[in-house]
Amino acid sequence: MSKDRLTKTAVERAEPRERDYMVWCGKMQGFGCRVWPSGKKTFVAQYRVAGRERKKTIGTYGVLTVEQARKEAEKYLALARTGQDLAGEERRARAEMSVGELCSEYLRHGVALKKGSTVKTDIGRINGHILPLLGRKKISAVTRADIERFMHDVAKGKTAKDRKIEKGRSIIRGGEGTATRTVRLLGGVFSYAITQGYLTANPCAGVKKFPDKSNERYLTQDEIDRLGATLTVAEMVGLPWHLNDGARSKHRPKAEQNLREKVSPHVTGAIRLLLLTGCRLREILHLKWREVDFQRKDLDLPDSKTGRKVVYLSDAALEVLRALPKVGTYVVLGKQPDKPRSDLKRPWERISRHAGIEDVRLHDLRHTFASVQVQRGASLPMIGALLGHKSTSTTARYAHLADDPLRRALNAGSESLTGAMLPKAKDDRE
Template sequence: MTDQRLTKTIVERAQPRDKDYLIWCGKLRGFGCRVWPSGKKTFIAQYRVGGRSGRERKKTVGTYGVLTVEQARKEAEKYLALAKTGHDLAGEERQARSEMTVAALCAEYLQHGVAIKKESTVKTDVGRINSHILPLLGRKKLSAVTRAEVERFMHDVAKGKTAKDEKTAKGRSIVKGGKGTATRTVRLLGGIFTYAINQGYLQSNPCTGVKKFPDNPKDRFLSQDEINRLGETLSLAETVGLPWHLNEDGKLKHRPKSDDNLREIVPPHVTGAIRLLLLTGCRLREILHLRWKDVDFERNLLNLPDSKTGRKVVYLSEGAARVLHDLPKVGTYVILGKNPDKPRSDLKRPWTRIARHAGLDDVRLHDLRHTFASVNVARGMSLPKIGALLGHKSTSTTARYAHLTEDPLRRALNEGSESLISAMIPNGREDPE
């Protein structure tokens, strides 16, 4: 700690780092500014209750921009002055916070605890909080939520206690239960309680030790025959079109107006997107949000500024590069939607028709990513390289493909054992009956 007074200039010049850090005031001991990786800056007062041997407390007194440095200094002086007389004002506030409800904690978490999360992740969190956590736990005090309570909550969600299908102003709201939903919601709840611990509202996490339902990822890999059928269907779809399968319960506006229109030609941007998913292993949003300026044709790269795991470089095979070259360049985004300057929202309807015609009704678009990985594993590519191509941050994520290495190993075994086989099994020997 220096003897320099904390000023507006010092605070404004402080740059964010990979981790949060503190700048202390050299004139008022215990007063400082915390700089977060997001660039947010908050003022704190730090003191010990009962002297040097007492418990250390940190109290956030305000955010820079809402409070000036001098206003924050005056607030900090109040806490520090009371601490010298033995009053633990911050501790009393934290004790009161421990009696807040789960609903109040969730609201605070969404306001202050999701700064480093992606917008799409926060949206998913909001859905799980509103659909499952608030209906079952929202009114409970934090101190009343035990491990047994969390286990009951998980089993209730798994059994569908929070499931619903109701009409809303925007259409329908469908909430499903199930073991997968229950496990993911308990993980979110554990993160929310971790935030509460970091804020000093709780001493322990009631989600710790809860045995969750095992994750059973639905990995579906296309066989070579299925890949061939998909390729043939895409070619047919963009040339002569796919035949209609009329659904008596379907909306009339989607039906052809005459018998001459009983086939539908699928736009090249749709078929191109599906080909790119299979040829790059990208996630759906990475392809739908891909901009022409992010495509480097000279080096055959996609420079994605933002993906599920942050900035990402995607290496293009010759086939993937050729698909991109052949796509009409209209608007900002590679995959054209209704608005040339906005990304297409999804491929649900065309994919359903394409998958049905190809006999792949049980295949999801995300399974094309799995297929990309499985094909390269079968060709002998190492799992670390597969993980790098897919943009996995954790090796455990790529490990799901480990069992697929059996085929290349078996092929290598057979090829390497030819001399042994010829010596041990002479030509002409009949197989045992």
């Protein structure tokens, strides 16, 4: 341990390592800074009372200065010298916090490694289900039976029915899939409580969840053909206005436009790229021109859902990209040249309706890309690499699509058996 005082310079010079480690103050015993592999640095007060060691996280460097953290740590260390365990008292008090209060703390401090889109989904599930059903219950009083009852209530849609909630909160419909994912989130929230010392056991542990039911939809070749034809009509001639039911009057075309509305080539191009690359919607909408390498024939995505990702481009995908007008930073033009487009909801509703595939989601184009690769003989590891999957279990959902190629191989390899086993026609026997 250094004999030097812990200073701003000492904290800033502490470089992250493969594992977290402590930089202790040589002048105030028990005061130090923990350096995490991510580069995050947190101040800690460590002491022993009644034979038990306590470690209290004071705060994060950058939010607190070294001197502010030192003053806060001194309160815990000074009381410890008199035999008083302030951190232990706080933990016992926190064990009496409500589930709603725990969720609020979790969203402030427990989601640092999650992506913004994931956090947004978490907020929706917390506001739509967890708070109405469990929000007021003390975390120390939540049992496994409570979680099981909660899961079944969410599955039945009790949370989402006739609920009046304050502005800004979203309601999520019920269903077994939603219930399972919400319980998994709640398990993560309680795991956070355990790491903070508020609880010793997770009430979600051991709860048997509903099986995940796949909602994947795969386009047939006929549907793919109809979609391609619709995209051409949409950008060249325009789609009939009657497909745009519910649009505001200001969007209505003039009579001389024959009640048709052309769709931007950036929109049709984005949809083509979704089907030709298997990318997720945000990966295409947030794609920047500098991430497109026409020579290497790939996209270098610095921050996809699974981290950095290279997307290999077919000749058809390259042709779509070359045809798109370069306006601004992003490949798909949004309302402002230097900001990404937020979604494709409105044009996709009209395009899918015209193509007769209204039950198809944009994400189903990714599934269709995978299904076509499987049916053409690509292995699951290869498809996983094309889609950017980190886990082979994620790609395994497409295994059943390989039935047709296997069946073709079976029939082709059984010709010699067929002649001997099948009964011959009467004329052949005579």
